[in-house]
Amino acid sequence: MIPNLDWLRHAVCAGMDQRAFFATGRHARAQVFAAKRVCDACPVREQCREWAIESGERWGVWGGMSQDELRKKRRRFTSRAKAGTRPAPKKREPAKCGTRPGYQKHLREKTPVCGPCRQANTDADNRLRRTGTSKVLAP
Ligand code: SF4
Ligand SMILES: [Zn+2]
Structure with missing residues (x-):
């Protein structure tokens, strides 16, 4: 759903x-x-x-x-x-790389941000600019 x-x-x-x-x-x-x-x-x-x-x-x-x-x-x-x-x-799986939660996990745990995570975060920022929110983390 x-x-x-x-x-x-x-x-x-x-x-x-x-x-x-x-x-x-x-x-x-x-x-x-x-x-x-x-x-x-x-x-x-x-x-x-x-x-x-x-x-x-x-x-x-x-x-x-x-x-x-x-x-x-x-x-x-x-x-x-x-x-x-x-x-x-x-139940939530731990944040995966290549997602914005993954990116945030890097920041949180102070680990180097990997390429897929950086990309996912950029995509989310672009989405934010287009739609006014980045919060739709689904699916
Ligand atoms: S209540 Fe939710 S939607 Fe409203 S300002 Fe706070 S985080 Fe944003
Ligand atoms: Zn990552």
Whole structure:
């Protein structure tokens, strides 16, 4: 099933530099804080947060929540899923090279960015310029 991401069109962060939402390095805490303030003004916070929880996003600020906060929510979501009230979120494979998550993994782990990852990140940036968001990480 193709997820419905229409809400992204109303995202306050559309067209913004997405790096603001994927904090790394020394100033990560301040960046996360700033990103959350952007989300505060976003009309699609709820959808964004749900998307992040259900798709198992493991990186970045989504729906005004840091990964720590999302993790707590996710745990609740998963235990509800086990109880049979909601479908279980699919398990994420570790980020593969040649994808934007792969690129972000390099940054996170401070390993040299490989060619395919650099390309994937450039593609995502181009997509961002064209569509106003790079966040469609599917399939
Ligand atoms: S809530 Fe989601 S869509 Fe809205 S600004 Fe924050 S990250 Fe972007
Ligand atoms: Zn790589």
